[in-house]
Amino acid sequence: MYRQHMTRFLEWLFANQRTYGLITPAFLQDLEAAEGRKTPNGLPTAHYLEHILSQKDIIPIDFVRFKAEHFMHWISFLLREKPDLAFSTCSSYRSSLMYIVHLYDVPVKEFHEIEQVLTNHFVGLKKKCNRQAAKDRSVKVTVGKDPLPFTIYQVLAKEMLCKMDREFIWGRTFMIISWNLMSRSSNTAGLLYNHMDFANDAFQFYIIHQKNDQAGDKARDPKHVYANTTNPSICPILSLGIYWLMFPVDHSTSGGRLFPGTSQYERFRKLFSQRLLNDRDVLTALENNGLHVGDLGE
Structure with missing residues (x-):
């Protein structure tokens, strides 16, 4: 998420290079070194920007000249584009800036003053966003996704248990273990x-x-998971047993992981949002509980 936010910020800085001049020569030189790194509009592609942030070889921003006002100008630009932008989203952008600062080992002392100025700016920004939300009846009072109700959790577990595809066996176990x-x-x-x-x-x-x-100070205190003998569809022990029958343990390929693979969260997200939440029985259960598909987290 942080990298995605920073790709947007870098794209904006590049588009305003004549005004701020914060993009480093090394970045500009590398951008021109090969074809396919720019969009038809002449901006760096998101793929290229993510590549730059992942490699850490080239520092894209001149942090010596960077000021808090530059970042706030971008936030103001985003608010003009989307006046109902939530304060929590703006805060995540700020966290993304801190992420990139640590990513490129910018000295903390040099950035401390900028951080203090941003803190003051965000106090005012929070008040502004809250006043805007108070006037807009369409704005939700709560922020983010609604918690998964227990009734829906039971429905999801039961529906996945009834599916013939073993991918649902994997997803059901992943969900039940996360819940417990x-x-x-x-x-x-x-x-x-x-x-x-x-x-x-x-x-x-x-x-x-x-x-x-x-x-990791609390790692010595394990979490205890017990069998649910009254409701087998959500019993974590039974779920693990079925999971191991369908996905036998192989430490030579699993790396010792209960859920082997490099993108297990993405695997569950796709199963949950693209397949399970399109099931008729699941949609009916959501409707009966006054929920919408978009209200559930993944």
Whole structure:
């Protein structure tokens, strides 16, 4: 997400190079070094910008001349394009800027002043966005996706269990484990077999890295998952058993992962949004609970 945000920022800086002059000569030279790196409008392609950010060999922004006002000019540009832009979105853009600063090892002391100025600007921006939202009846009070209701969770698990395609067996297990661990999809995708253990009547999962424990200090406290004998369709132990029958454990190819592969979150997202949420029974259950497909997270 951060890279996607920064590609937009870099594209805007490039389009306004004559005004701000913040794009480095090294970036401009590399951009012209090969064909296919520009759009028909003469702007760098998103693919090329993402490549630059992933390689880290070329610093695209002149951070010596960069000021907080430059970033706020971009935010103002975005607000003119979309007046109902949420403050949370603007904050994610700011986080993306911090990401690129750390990505290119910009000295913290040099950027501290810019960060302080941005903090002051964002205090005013938050008030402005809130006033705008208060006047607009179409703006949702809540931010982001609605939590997945338990009733819908049961429907999704049951529907996936009834499918003949074994991909739904994988997706069902991924969803049920995420639900029981109350973890982010990225944490579920990264589970290793040596992070799992049995203790009495519970399955233990050790989550090494999570949002509220970046340093892994709480990893010694495992999360306990128990069998659900009254509702087999959402029983995590039964789900794992069926999963292992369909996807036998092979440590030589899995790298020790419970869900082997490099893009397991994307795999689940596509299964969830493109296939499961198009199922007639699932859509009916959503409608009965006053929900819309777009209201659910992935």
